[in-house]
Amino acid sequence: MAEFLKQYLSPEWLAYAIVAFIHAFILINIVAVGALVFIWLERKVSGRIQDRLGPTRVGGKFGWLQTLADGLKLVTKEDLCPKGADQLLFLAAPYVSFCASFAAYMALPFADGWVGIRLNVAVFFIIAVIGLEVFGVILAGYASASKWSLFGAMREAAQVVSYEVPLGMCVVVPVLLAGSMDLITIAQMQTAGAAQMGWFTHWYVFNDPFTFITFWVYFTCATASVNRAPFDLAEAESELVAGFHTEYSGLRWSIFFMAEYGSMFAVSGLAALLFFGGWNGPLPITHWLGLADASNPVLHYAGNLLGALNFVGKCVFGVTFMMWVRWTLPRLRIDQVMTTCLKYCTPLAAAMFAGAVIWRFLLPGGLILPSDQGLVREAHTEIQAAAPADPAAPAAADASEPVGDRVAHVTPQNELVGAGRGTH
Numbered sequence: 001m002a003e004f005l006k007q008y009l010s011p012e013w014l015a016y017a018i019v020a021f022i023h024a025f026i027l028i029n030i031v032a033v034g035a036l037v038f039i040w041l042e043r044k045v046s047g048r049i050q051d052r053l054g055p056t057r058v059g060g061k062f063g064w065l066q067t068l069a070d071g072l073k074l075v076t077k078e079d080l081c082p083k084g085a086d087q088l089l090f091l092a093a094p095y096v097s098f099c100a101s102f103a104a105y106m107a108l109p110f111a112d113g114w115v116g117i118r119l120n121v122a123v124f125f126i127i128a129v130i131g132l133e134v135f136g137v138i139l140a141g142y143a144s145a146s147k148w149s150l151f152g153a154m155r156e157a158a159q160v161v162s163y164e165v166p167l168g169m170c171v172v173v174p175v176l177l178a179g180s181m182d183l184i185t186i187a188q189m190q191t192a193g194a195a196q197m198g199w200f201t202h203w204y205v206f207n208d209p210f211t212f213i214t215f216w217v218y219f220t221c222a223t224a225s226v227n228r229a230p231f232d233l234a235e236a237e238s239e240l241v242a243g244f245h246t247e248y249s250g251l252r253w254s255i256f257f258m259a260e261y262g263s264m265f266a267v268s269g270l271a272a273l274l275f276f277g278g279w280n281g282p283l284p285i286t287h288w289l290g291l292a293d294a295s296n297p298v299l300h301y302a303g304n305l306l307g308a309l310n311f312v313g314k315c316v317f318g319v320t321f322m323m324w325v326r327w328t329l330p331r332l333r334i335d336q337v338m339t340t341c342l343k344y345c346t347p348l349a350a351a352m353f354a355g356a357v358i359w360r361f362l363l364p365g366g367l368i369l370p371s372d373q374g375l376v377r378e379a380h381t382e383i384q385a386a387a388p389a390d391p392a393a394p395a396a397a398d399a400s401e402p403v404g405d406r407v408a409h410v411t412p413q414n415e416l417v418g419a420g421r422g423t424h
Helices: 014-047 066-076 087-107 120-132 131-141 147-178 181-190 209-227 250-275 299-324 336-361 371-386 403-408 416-422
Strands: none
Touching: 014 147, 014 209, 014 250, 014 299, 014 416, 066 250, 087 120, 087 131, 087 181, 087 250, 087 416, 120 147, 120 181, 120 250, 131 147, 131 371, 147 181, 147 209, 147 250, 181 250, 209 299, 209 336, 299 371
């Protein structure tokens, strides 16, 4: 878009500034509106799990406006700062947490090319940026002049730093399978040719048993990294009043929860891109409707819009699953939280990574080859069968092109098929 606008604007920086503002405006509304919806959804989900109705009186039968009413209540509440607190750090802490959560959306693609900034290391950028949310929690606990807030902040720091280790090992497995850290490339690699683009059978979560188990380890670590029950020790009201945000009130209190729900959506989106095909699948609807033609801008835009809705649906399902876990499992003790990370998640993530490497080496095409890789093997077999027995005879063929290169040309799907999986 910036390349298009700078043709009509005299200073080029103005075009980039306008595009950056548009991207930031769209993303911040996704976070803000998503938080409103997820707070309402959490109350409904918890109500159903506990055999009650949840919000019903504000905004009609389903209580649609309950979150909006709560937001108005928080805005009108008095913004207090405890006596003896570090006022500057106390006031800035909620915004530090929110900025860390929001920054992850800059590299989170919603469809093919629909991303704020496309990075070739987007996977680890998102993991690193989401981990910075803990700084806001630490500042809030330290600056509140309350031992309960400080205890909660120190718990959060120990928990997030510990769970980042197995979380990083989990995301390495899809990176290994795709051969790239670009999230758009990883999502596009979970396809199998034009005729079968987007089938759920090609998602990495079904690639091998090691990757399947890796997803569940990732989900456990992601739940802990965003401070969700049963890992919400930083705000354990049963022992720490309310943890790191005990002394907060009004709008600043709500910003912490906006950051939490924003991080939940981000880690769910990362899981969708790494393990569940991103905006593709489970059925190739865009191909059935003829919306996958990149040469037609209108059809390509419509296909991306449908893919973005598919991606958002996967993210909402991931957030709902986290809510289900919260209202189903009891909160763990802090020693149990650390034991789960150090004794179970970290060794298991390392073992699954080693298993995925071995599986990739021994079965590069998987147990069942996709259609394009089947064509590669058939073409390779035909070339070998047509080759004469005389060692000097291959000169009759096109000696300027190696056999492996001719095999790779059979499928235009991706270079990895010809370079690694298809050349045997």
